Amino acid sequence: MTNKFALIDCNNFYASCERAFNPKLEGVPVVVLSNNDGCIIARSNEAKALGIAMGEPYFKIRELVRANSVIVCSSNYALYGDMSNRVMRIIRRYSPEQEVYSIDESFLGLSQMPFDLIPYMHSLKDQVKNWTGIPVCVGIGRTKVLAKLANKIAKKYAKFNGVFDIDQLPKARFNNLLKTIDMGDVWGIGGKSKHKLNQLGIDNALAFCQMDKSLIQNMLGVSAVRIQKELFGHSCLALELLRPAKKQIVSSRSFGHPLVSFDEVNQALTCLARKAVNKLVVDNLGCLSMSVFIRTNPFSKKQAYVNFSKSTTFVNPLHSDRALLPIVSQLLRQIYQAQYQFYKGGIVLTQLVPRDAQYDLFGAKDRAALIVGKASHKPLLNSVISANEIGNDRWLPNAERRSPRYTTQWQELLVIE
Amino acid sequence: MQQSTHGGVRSGAGRKKNSGSFKEETKVLRVPLSLVEPVKTSLKVYQSQLKTGVEVLLPQNSPEDVTIPIFTSHVQAGFPSPADDYLEDKLDLNKYLIQHKEATFFVRAQGDSMLGAGIHSGDILVVDKSLKAISGKIVIAVVDGDFTVKRLHKYGERITLKAENDAFDDIKIGSDNELIIWGVVTSVIHRCD
Numbered sequence: 001m002t003n004k005f006a007l008i009d010c011n012n013f014y015a016s017c018e019r020a021f022n023p024k025l026e027g028v029p030v031v032v033l034s035n036n037d038g039c040i041i042a043r044s045n046e047a048k049a050l051g052i053a054m055g056e057p058y059f060k061i062r063e064l065v066r067a068n069s070v071i072v073c074s075s076n077y078a079l080y081g082d083m084s085n086r087v088m089r090i091i092r093r094y095s096p097e098q099e100v101y102s103i104d105e106s107f108l109g110l111s112q113m114p115f116d117l118i119p120y121m122h123s124l125k126d127q128v129k130n131w132t133g134i135p136v137c138v139g140i141g142r143t144k145v146l147a148k149l150a151n152k153i154a155k156k157y158a159k160f161n162g163v164f165d166i167d168q169l170p171k172a173r174f175n176n177l178l179k180t181i182d183m184g185d186v187w188g189i190g191g192k193s194k195h196k197l198n199q200l201g202i203d204n205a206l207a208f209c210q211m212d213k214s215l216i217q218n219m220l221g222v223s224a225v226r227i228q229k230e231l232f233g234h235s236c237l238a239l240e241l242l243r244p245a246k247k248q249i250v251s252s253r254s255f256g257h258p259l260v261s262f263d264e265v266n267q268a269l270t271c272l273a274r275k276a277v278n279k280l281v282v283d284n285l286g287c288l289s290m291s292v293f294i295r296t297n298p299f300s301k302k303q304a305y306v307n308f309s310k311s312t313t314f315v316n317p318l319h320s321d322r323a324l325l326p327i328v329s330q331l332l333r334q335i336y337q338a339q340y341q342f343y344k345g346g347i348v349l350t351q352l353v354p355r356d357a358q359y360d361l362f363g364a365k366d367r368a369a370l371i372v373g374k375a376s377h378k379p380l381l382n383s384v385i386s387a388n389e390i391g392n393d394r395w396l397p398n399a400e401r402r403s404p405r406y407t408t409q410w411q412e413l414l415v416i417e
Numbered sequence: 418m419q420q421s422t423h424g425g426v427r428s429g430a431g432r433k434k435n436s437g438s439f440k441e442e443t444k445v446l447r448v449p450l451s452l453v454e455p456v457k458t459s460l461k462v463y464q465s466q467l468k469t470g471v472e473v474l475l476p477q478n479s480p481e482d483v484t485i486p487i488f489t490s491h492v493q494a495g496f497p498s499p500a501d502d503y504l505e506d507k508l509d510l511n512k513y514l515i516q517h518k519e520a521t522f523f524v525r526a527q528g529d530s531m532l533g534a535g536i537h538s539g540d541i542l543v544v545d546k547s548l549k550a551i552s553g554k555i556v557i558a559v560v561d562g563d564f565t566v567k568r569l570h571k572y573g574e575r576i577t578l579k580a581e582n583d584a585f586d587d588i589k590i591g592s593d594n595e596l597i598i599w600g601v602v603t604s605v606i607h608r609c610d
Contacts, residue, residue: 023559023597086519131520131547133599407522413541414524416557416564 003235004110004140004167006121007147008091008128010084011135011155013104014042017083018073020133021406021414029070033058036254036397037074074399082407086132094124099239107144109239121163140165144237145230148187149205153177167233178206178231188227188237193220205231245352246283251276252346255395258297259342265294266329268395270388273328273347277321280349286317288351290324292331297343308335317353324349325386438464514604520547522600524557531555531566533581540607542566544600559597560588566602 010016014032019025029046033039040056050068052061058072065072084103092098097109110117121138128136139151146166154164169177183194186205196219202208208216209231217225226236251272259265269292280287293309310331318324328347404412435441448456515521526540534555536542542557550556552571557564558578567578567588576596578588590596 023564023599024562026562089519127547131517133546410523414522414564415527416524416542416566417526417528417530 002111003142004113004117005142005144005147005235005239006095006108006110006117007101007139007144007151008106008108008124008136009139009151009155010087010104011137012042012044013084013134014073014075014080015044015047016134017076017080018071018403019044020083021079021403025071029068030073031065031070032073032075033401035075035399036256037400038254041075072401074402076399076402076405078405078408079403083132083134087128087134087136090128090131091124094120097239097241099241100243107147107239110140118163118165122161125162136162138163140167142167142233143230143235144239145187145227146233149181149185149231152181152185175206178209179204181205183208186227186231188223188230193224196220246285247350247352249276249279249287249349249352250346251279251348252293252344253395253397254344255342256398257394259345259395260338260340262333262336262338263391264394265336265342265345266332266388267391267393269294269328269332269345269347270325270386271395272345273325274321274385274389276347276349277319277324280319280352280355284355285352286319286355287314287324287349288317288353289313289349290318290327290331291348291350292328292335292345293348294332294335294342294345296340300341300343303341306337306340308337310335313351317351317355319355321386325388329388438467440467514543514606515545516603517545517547520600521545521603526566526605530580530582530585531568534568534605535607536566536581536602536605537607540605542602543604543606545603546600548601548603550598550601555602557599557602559595559599560590561595564599569598 015025015030018030018032025044027046028044029050029052030044031040031047031052032042034041037058039058040052040054040061043052043054047070050064050070052064052070064070080103087104088098088100088106091106091108095108095110095113099107101107110120113120117140121140125136125138128134137151137154139147139149139154140163141147141150150164150166153166154160154162157164166174166177181204183189183197183203183205184191186208189197189208197203197208202211209228211228213225213228216228229236253268253272255268259268289311291309291311293307295307296303296305298305312327312331318327404414406412406414437443522544524542524544526536526542527538529538536555544557548554550569552569554569555566556569556578557566558569559565560578565578565588567580570577570579576590578590580587
C-alpha cells in the first residue's frame, strides 16, 4: 500500500486573519509585527512583492511602509489562536489522521481514502475558505517531505488553484522540479546543513537526491538520510498523532519600556510567571525546577549588555501560583541590579511531571491553594491575583496597532451598521 | 567418576514455598517502563491487604476534581425520587443557536436600519459563514469594502440589499459595485433592559 500525505498550509496566516474581519485590507500590502511591535512576522503577497523580508525589524522599513501605505498590524494572538482552532477542526473532518504541525499548518494522512484526492482536497480548501475566510493551499505526496514540497508548488503557481499532487508528475518533470528547489526550502534541512551542502556545491534538491547516502550520513547524520529517502518517495516520517509531552514552559517578553526599579521588573516577571503557571494548570502538570532571567538591550550603545539568570529546584513538584509566584520574586532579588535598564525578561519552568505524582512523604497538599483555586474557579479567569502583579504596567509590550479580539472578547466584537 | 557428596540441592533448604509477601507462587514478568509505577503501587496495596486483612482503597488521582454524580436528589427512605428516571441534559444555548461551530461568529449591530427585522442597535447577531446566502435571508454583506447588515433580495440578475426601516434606503448593487456576502445572520440576541 502506498502512503499518501497532505500538508495544508494557511496562506500568510496572520495577515489573512486580519483580512477576514477587515475587507478593506484585501488587495493592499499588510504586515503583522511580532510581540512588542519589533519585527515583521507575516506579510501579505503585496507586502512580499514590495521586498519586505520576514523577520525584518520594523524600524528599518518605516520609510518603505509610509511610501507604499502598507497596513501595519500588531500581533493579535487571541484572534489568530481562535481562527487556527477553527481551521484545524475543519481539516480534521477530512481524515481520521491529523497532525497539527503549527498554528497554520496541518498534515493529514490520506493513505486509505477511497476518493479522488485532488477534488477531495479542493473541497477542503473551499470549505476552510467559506467557513472561516482563511485561504489555504494543499500539497499532496507519498511522504511528508514531498507533501511539504508540493505545498510550495501549490502556493507558487496559480494554475494549480491551490491544490497540487506531486506524485502525478512524470519522473523527468519531477527531476526538473527538484532542480529548481533550493536546499533551504527542503523540509528538515536546516541552515547549518544547507551551508555544509552548499560548500560541496550542492544547492538544489536534485543534486541532494543524487548524493551518496553514506556521505550524507557522515556529514549530516541519519536524519538527513531520512529526508533524502523521503524525497525518493520512501516514507520515513510518520504522522505524529499525539502531541509529545511538554518538556518545558517558557514565558518571556520584551518589555514595552526599559525597566529600572525592582518593583517594575518584579511586576513583569510575576505576570509572566502567572501565564506559565496557567499553562501548567491547563496541562495538569507540576514543575521541579524554575529559572528566572532578565536582560538589557543588546543593541543599546549607552550601557553594557548583561544577561542575569538564576534557577532553583524543588523537592516536590509545584503547580500553584501561590507556591511559585513568591519564588519568582526571591530569585529576582538575587539577580536584580539597580544600575541597569532591563529590556527583556522571563521565566522557564522545567522538569515537568504529572501534577499528582507523589515525591515526598511530607509533601502535604497546599489547602490554601485549593481554596484560592476554587475561588477563582477557572484558573485562567484570574479573579484572585498576587499583589506583585499590580503595578504601573510599564512592562506591557507595545501593541499600538492591535486589531480587536473579534472572536474572544464580547466588548471587541465586529460592529456592523 | 565418583559422585560428589558436596553442593547441590539439599531438601528442606531455602525459602519455604509460598512464604513470600504474596503467600503464593510468583512469576517474573516484563512490564513497560511507563507501567512500572502503577503496577508497583497496586502490588503494594495488595501486599498490605494480605498482611492486614484490611481492604485498602487507592486514593483518587486528584481529589479536588471529583465531580458530583448526576443523581443529586435526596434519597428518602422508602421513596426514591421519581425524577431520577427522567434525567436529561441541561439546555445548552450554544447548541440551540449554533449549527456550525467553526463557521459561526458573533458581531454587534449598530444603527436602526433593520429594526423591522427585530435587530436593535447593540444587539448581538449570530452569523454563520457556511450557509448559502439565498434571497430573503438577512446577511452580513461587504459592499465596496464596507460592512452592512441587510436583507438580501435577488430578482434574476438584480441584487438589492433591503433595509427594514422606512427611514433608510435600500442598496442597489450595480455592475460597478463589489459585493461579498460575509455570512448569513441566523439569530439575534437582544437584551431586554
